[in-house]
Amino acid sequence: MGACTVRHVTFTLLAFFLTSNPGRSEASDAASALYNEGNALYRQGAYEAAIDRYQDVVGSGIRNPDVYYNLGNAYFKAGALGQALLNYERARRLAPSDPDISGNVAFANTLKVDRFDIDAPNAVTRFLSAIYTRLSPNGLAAWVSFSFLGICFGLAGLLFLPGRRVRWFVVLGVASLGCVLSIALLTVKVDELNTPKGIVLVPETVGRSGPSSDYLQVFTLHEGTLVVLERQEGQWGLIRLPNGIGGWIQLETFGMI
Template structure:
């Protein structure tokens, strides 16, 4: 009985993946033929099945860019970048899309050290840094055992030095994994989807409008209250905006 249920589930998953592959091929063909809305519809059908990937989000970003929907385009490029942070093609296309936005948001200045650490930390995602730490740990153990069992001084010295390098690499990888995980869980980036959205001083329509944001701008959600989100910009400005005017990037 259990074997039959397992086989049934396996067949269902296989059929779902096959269907998604057909949809992906159809979407890619529609895109190449200039049928961008058809491609968008097919990609969204794949998302509805629960399957997602950097390639899927990247293709969705490209399709929306072709129909001049900058907000969704940037949104899906950003989602693709979360899954593949070092993909040059995603980074370049995102930069092109961001040039189409209206709002000029200048990030707050960073020190050189902070910028270098951030660039190093963002080379990998937090789970990739965790895997790297495990690899360094295994190498450290193997090399330390080699140091213990080697007879000749030269080999013992080399094994010891390389094991210490691996130990250092493991510690750095763990720190970067922790920092990346903290950043991932404590920040909620979002993209403005409304053509124009008023940022209010308080979470109600009667309060004063501090400034306006436009489609495609990136913000960070700090607090939620009923139908309102308190947002912060990269330049330090903050205020309240209607939740329906934006979409969270980390919603999968």
């Protein structure tokens, strides 16, 4: 596995708590104590107890990749593959370029029962996919800003230093292309992040043709499978699988990323 050791964060990860506010400072101290206690329990092999402490940190409103990463490791050690993948994916959503998180997601996925018939990507597609996965919305937004500055720089060069028009046209062209690509990737990334996805948490669940156990069984899913939630009806959700097949499963059988 990529890395199954706890991460020691001295709660600079809680910097968003304003220390000038006594109430928030106390909340930060409490979350820090819970997190450190969870790390200590994890090192002792008390994974269930560590899970409780990490869950308490999350329950306090903390959204940090290191907390989810450690929580995923604790669930993995406890034998809960679905919960491990759920928290690894939550961590990866917050830190898409983290190699340990991506490595753990990849390894845990090899342990799943469900496999889908999807065209195998070639080497180029795998390379581009790996780069895209590691891009964050903030990083792409920075590239948009950088490209826009390049466009401004190229236009300024054409206006004030016309003697080197070819060079400035090259700068302008490269910056414009980078800006368009960055905006396109940012749009896709934001849309992807806004798509509701979940992980199956139970050992086995049945997908049906409608939102009731009276409908025809369409497929069977197992723990750890990634699903896309398209809509809900009562206690059932219409989900879509990576191979495009859709069906209804009970909402209580999966957790949202």
